[in-house]
Amino acid sequence: MPLALELLPKNKHDFQRLEELFKLNPEMVAPHFGILLEWLQDINWPIAQTIAEYLAQQGEALVPFVKEVLNGKDRVWQYNILVYIVDKWPVDIVTDIQGELENLAKCSILDIDEVDLRALGILVNHNLGDSKVLRSQLDFKLSGIKGILQELLAIERIMNDRNRAKL
Known part of the structure; x- marks a missing residue:
């Protein structure tokens, strides 16, 4: 059994194995990046942020694994990766x-x-993509949120009016 596989964490508190795993050459750990990324499905697990810090430094070698998650359906996991x-x-x-x-x-x-907003923010922050398309997406999101906000404010006014009427 390869050493890196033996050192993968066994539970959400397994900092000892992580410490040993991270001492290895990243090329030995790379085949297991997908398994390590799974720990980011819940960023509240004690070892999740430690793993995220390590993986964020792995750059190009991590890209195929990140692509797989971003093309998936788990929005919480996608958000954590972003x-x-x-x-x-x-x-x-x-x-x-x-x-x-x-x-x-x-x-x-x-x-x-939060996933689509974070993705849009990353594209804008890195000056990637067609600025007109990004602007259009931003305007679309803003118009929808403004509409939702107007509805919420109208509901709030009705509730406030009813509360004043009871006094």
Whole structure:
């Protein structure tokens, strides 16, 4: 059994194995990046942020594994990868996942969430993509949010009026 495989964490508190794993040459650990990324499915697990810090430094070797997650359906996992790994990458590596970020940034107003907003922000921060398309996506998201905000404010006014009427 390869040494790196033996040192993969066995539970969410297994800092001892991580410490030993991270002493290895990253090329020995690289085949197991996908397994390590799984720990980012819940960033609240004690070892998750330590793993994220390590993986964020692995650059190009991590790209195929990140692409797989970004092309998946787990929005929480995608968000964690964007925040704790991709946000730390330089533009030359982010460029390798530009297509995935552009796909994530697109959404209907009913699907808007932190993932598409973070993806849009990464594209803008790294000056990637067509600025007109990005502007259009931003305007679309803003118009939807403004509409939702107007509805919420109208509901709030009704509730406030009813509360005043009871006094």
